[in-house]
Amino acid sequence: MAAPSSPAPALRRKHLRERLRILGFLSPWLVGFSVFFGYPLIATGYFSFMHYNQIEQPAFVGLRNWKYVLTQMPLFGPALWNTLWLVVVMVALRVVFGLGIGLLVTKVKSGAGFFRTAFYLPYLAPPVAATVAFVFLLNPATGPVNEILGALGIPGPEWFNDPSWAKPSLVLLSLWGIGDLMVIFMAALLDVPKEQYEAAELDGAGAWGRFRYVTWPSITPIVLFAVVTGVVQTMQYYTQALVAGKLASGVSIGPGSVIQPGYPDHSTLTVPQLIYSLGFQNFNTGAACALSLVLFAIAMTVTTLLMRKRAGLLPAED
Amino acid sequence: MTTTTLTRRPARARTPGTPAARARRTRLLHWIAVHTVAVAAALFFLLPFVFVFLTSVMTDDQAMSGELWPHEWNWSNYAAVFTTPGFLDWWRNSLLYAGLGTLFTVCSAIPVAYALARFRFRGRRTAMLLVISTMMLPPQVVVIPMYLVWAQQLHLTGSIWPLVVPMAFGDAYSIFLLRQFLLTIPQEYLESAKVDGCGELRTLLRIVVPMARPGIAAIALFQFFFCWNDYFGPQIYTAQNPAAWTLSYGLESFKSAHSVNWNLTMAATMLVMTPVIVVFFFAQKAFVEGVTLTGVKG
Numbered sequence: 001m002a003a004p005s006s007p008a009p010a011l012r013r014k015h016l017r018e019r020l021r022i023l024g025f026l027s028p029w030l031v032g033f034s035v036f037f038g039y040p041l042i043a044t045g046y047f048s049f050m051h052y053n054q055i056e057q058p059a060f061v062g063l064r065n066w067k068y069v070l071t072q073m074p075l076f077g078p079a080l081w082n083t084l085w086l087v088v089v090m091v092a093l094r095v096v097f098g099l100g101i102g103l104l105v106t107k108v109k110s111g112a113g114f115f116r117t118a119f120y121l122p123y124l125a126p127p128v129a130a131t132v133a134f135v136f137l138l139n140p141a142t143g144p145v146n147e148i149l150g151a152l153g154i155p156g157p158e159w160f161n162d163p164s165w166a167k168p169s170l171v172l173l174s175l176w177g178i179g180d181l182m183v184i185f186m187a188a189l190l191d192v193p194k195e196q197y198e199a200a201e202l203d204g205a206g207a208w209g210r211f212r213y214v215t216w217p218s219i220t221p222i223v224l225f226a227v228v229t230g231v232v233q234t235m236q237y238y239t240q241a242l243v244a245g246k247l248a249s250g251v252s253i254g255p256g257s258v259i260q261p262g263y264p265d266h267s268t269l270t271v272p273q274l275i276y277s278l279g280f281q282n283f284n285t286g287a288a289c290a291l292s293l294v295l296f297a298i299a300m301t302v303t304t305l306l307m308r309k310r311a312g313l314l315p316a317e318d
Numbered sequence: 319m320t321t322t323t324l325t326r327r328p329a330r331a332r333t334p335g336t337p338a339a340r341a342r343r344t345r346l347l348h349w350i351a352v353h354t355v356a357v358a359a360a361l362f363f364l365l366p367f368v369f370v371f372l373t374s375v376m377t378d379d380q381a382m383s384g385e386l387w388p389h390e391w392n393w394s395n396y397a398a399v400f401t402t403p404g405f406l407d408w409w410r411n412s413l414l415y416a417g418l419g420t421l422f423t424v425c426s427a428i429p430v431a432y433a434l435a436r437f438r439f440r441g442r443r444t445a446m447l448l449v450i451s452t453m454m455l456p457p458q459v460v461v462i463p464m465y466l467v468w469a470q471q472l473h474l475t476g477s478i479w480p481l482v483v484p485m486a487f488g489d490a491y492s493i494f495l496l497r498q499f500l501l502t503i504p505q506e507y508l509e510s511a512k513v514d515g516c517g518e519l520r521t522l523l524r525i526v527v528p529m530a531r532p533g534i535a536a537i538a539l540f541q542f543f544f545c546w547n548d549y550f551g552p553q554i555y556t557a558q559n560p561a562a563w564t565l566s567y568g569l570e571s572f573k574s575a576h577s578v579n580w581n582l583t584m585a586a587t588m589l590v591m592t593p594v595i596v597v598f599f600f601a602q603k604a605f606v607e608g609v610t611l612t613g614v615k616g
Contacts, residue, residue, distance in 0.1 A: 021518060025433035026445070028426035032487025036464065037452055043463030054466070104359060107352045118360045121367070124598050126547040128566045129590040132573060133370045136580055136587075142384030144369045176366065236456040239549040247573050272458040279462045280554065288462055296459045303454045 041296075047289040054283050065286040069294065073287070078266040079274040082167065086237055086270065090171050091230035095223060098181025105182060106189045116186075123179025131243040134173045135160055139248075160248035163267040170240055170268065181226055188222040189215065228306045235299050238272040245269075271295050367591075374584035381581035395585040399572075405586075407561050408568040415478050415552075415564055416545035422486040423541045424534060430488050431496035432522050436508065446497075453490040457550060465554055476559035481551045485541075492537040499533030500526065532603075539601055546594055565590045 023030070048065055050058035069076060101119055108115050122130065137145050138159035146156030159169045196214045205213065242261070249263035261277045262269025275295065279288030335343070373381055374395055376388045399405060434446060468480040503526065511521045527534070552567035560568075569590050573583045 019439070022433055022437050022439050025429040025437075025518075027429075028486070029430040029445075029449070029488035029493060032426070032484065033448065033452065036484045036487065037455075037460060040460035040463040040467075043466075044460060047462065101359060104352065104356055108356050109349065110353065111356075115356050115360060118363050121595065122363050124543075124594050125591050126566050126594060128547070128549050128569050129587045132569060132583060132587050133366055135573075136373065136584060137366055137369055142382060142580075144373075144384075144386055147384050147386065176363065232454045236458070238456075238458070243549070243570055246570065272456055275458045275461075276550075276553075280465075285462060285466075292459045292462065295456055299455055299459070300451070303451065 044289045044292050044296075047285050048293055050286050052285040054285055058285075061286065065290040069287050069290045075262075075266060075269060075274055075277075076291070078262070079269045079271045082241075082262070082267065082269055083235060083237065083271045085167060086170070087231055087234045089167070090174050090234055090237075091227060093171055094174055094178060094181060094230055095226050097175050098178045098226065099185050099219075099223070101178055101182045102185025102189055105186050119182055120179035123177045123182075125177065127239045128243055130173060130177060131240045132247060134169070134176070135244055135247045138169055138172075160244050160268075161264055163265040166244070166248075166264055166267040170244060173240060173244075184222060184226060185219070188219045192218045231302060231306065232299070235295070235302070236272060237270050238276075241268040241270050242273055242276075271298075370584045370587055373580055374588050376581045378579055378581060381579060381584075392581070395581050396589070398582055399585045399589060402572070402586075404560050404563065404568065408563050408565045411478055411556075411562060412546055412565040415481055415548070416542045418482045419485045419545040420538050420541045422482065423489045423492050424538050426486050426488045427492040427496050427537060428527065428530075428534070429522065431493050431500055432526060434493065435497045435500035449490045449493055453494055461550075461554055468555060475555050477562050478552075478556065478564070480555040481545075481548070489541065492541060495540070496530070496533050496537050499530055499536070503529050535601065539597070542597065543594060 047058065049060060049062060051061045051064070052058040105112070105116055105119060125133070137143050140146055140156065140158045140161055143156075143159075145159075149156040157165045159165050192215055196218075197210055200210045200214050245261065245263040245268040260266075261273050261281075271291070272295065275288050275291050278284045278291060282288075369386065372386065372388055375391045375393060376385075376395075377390065377392050380389055434442065434449070464480075465475070469475040472480075474480055507525060507529070508521055511525050516524065546564075547566055548564070549566050549570075552562075552564045556562040556564070556567065560571075563571075569586055572586045
């Protein structure tokens with residue numbers, strides 16, 4: 001708001017009070033943002049130039065951590081590849097599947113309430129519990145899925161124990177929890193004006209024509225929103241991949257114990273897992289911080305690009 | 319693609335009978351097709367729960383066999399899970415983390431969301447951008463220095479405090495969501511309150527909070543679920559002290575401790591899933607509202 005050019009002292013005091021009041025309302029976040037975000041971000045930058053094992057004093061090593069992370073660390077390539085693979089495949093399939101289930105739910109006439117709840121329920125399962133359940137369901141030895149496939153005469157894959165099936169298994173797990181997208185798409189589909197469908201039908205449009213020319217244009221903002229939030233979430237993908245890898249490896253381990261991350265064969269290793277592994281298992285704080293900043297840069301770039309596309313996240317009047 | 323070309327115009331023209339009968343038949347076929355797909359989808363979504371449950375009541379021997387239906391219903395598995403050392407601690411910690419975390423988040427998010435929705439001031443756009451950016455950042459990016467502070471300066475690792483305390487300082491996602499909701503409250507209500515001599519704080523507490531109850535319920539639920547489900551936080555801050563673990567974190571060690579006993583692991587899995595599902599059924603409306611709210615453009 002433009003300040004008045006020559007405010008009277010009383011008016012200026014009022015202005016100041018107004019300012020302070022706004023600051024007061026914002027203060028929890030201002031403190032939280034500086035302490036739990038601003039400070040650690042700067043400190044991460046500082047540590048990325050240090051050799052620090054959390055016992056001795058940090059020692060300046062210039063760009064050595066950065067060089068190590070970007071050019072020498074053998075796991076950086078696989079982790080980046082896996083994260084990008086998941087961002088592309090998981091997000092695309094989730095959006096398509098979520099739209100399909102959303103459409104289905106709006107078409108169901110009998111038992112609509114039952115189906116809606118049934119489709120939504122898995123989304124509520126805590127990620128760790130859902131992952132444990134899927135590692136059990138898909139375990140190659142005695143898992144129900146392979147038992148059933150076997151009974152049908154289909155040899156089941158090794159799922160979480162096969163490097164080429166581990167990521168698709170994670171995708172399957174993510175499709176099981178499609179409830180959030182289903183609700184968003186359902187709401188968007190119910191918002192499409194009925195008259196437009198009738199008009200399209202009069203013009204002789206078939207099912208595909210109606211979807212293409214009536215449904216699709218009015219739900220594109222929501223599709224875009226689903227893609228943006230999906231990309232953001234998948235870049236943080238951590239818990240399911242870690243738990244699935246740990247449990248499927250079958251090694252008797254408690255949380256916190258050191259194992260090679262990303263079982264089998266680093267196929268489920270994501271960038272966030274690699275940060276954890278570097279910082280909290282290898283105590284290579286410097287390299288972990290450098291890698292954190294690489295992830296930060298990727299996330300910021302993607303976010304900025306997506307936000308510029310008017311993804312509907314920032315309301316128009318801002 | 320193939321189905322769409324099939325269901326286009328020509329198919330309709332060739333169907334025999336009066337137009338009314340044809341329409342009825344098409345509608346019936348459509349009904350059958352839709353409901354067949356819906357039943358198949360329901361099986362995909364529900365069968366995992368069924369198998370997890372069935373395995374959770376099997377005997378140790380049968381759980382290793384790959385059979386799907388329990389010979390005898392061994393309910394004592396659930397008792398065995400509850401008497402596992404630490405399990406009740408994890409329950410208590412999960413409830414504490416989720417309860418306090420939700421309370422703190424709601425109390426701190428309300429004034430911030432209100433300020434961002436109501437006042438026009440220089441830097442508001444920047445503030446919104448920063449809120450959205452923090453919302454989008456992977457938590458791993460800033461965790462290492464935070465861990466060092468909690469571990470080396472405050473000596474509070476091994477407890478749930480490093481998880482709970484930050485929530486008293488505004489969670490970006492909750493602020494964003496609640497602000498979107500507050501924008502839908504007509505300004506006239508607030509103006510009239512001001513005319514009646516209400517200060518901003520009184521307006522917030524007396525008028526805005528009651529009107530925003532659905533939005534507040536939504537962020538409370540989301541935060542409760544977030545805390546209950548959180549794995550990364552407990553892994554970073556409580557790993558060294560099993561008495562401070564939460565259910566989500568402890569569950570994983572369950573499988574390791576009972577490496578062959580899928581039945582006990584599945585019973586524990588059921589026990590971790592149940593509370594969230596119960597909460598959901600009690601608060602379904604607020605929840606669905608919250609999910610759709612994320613997609614609403616102000």
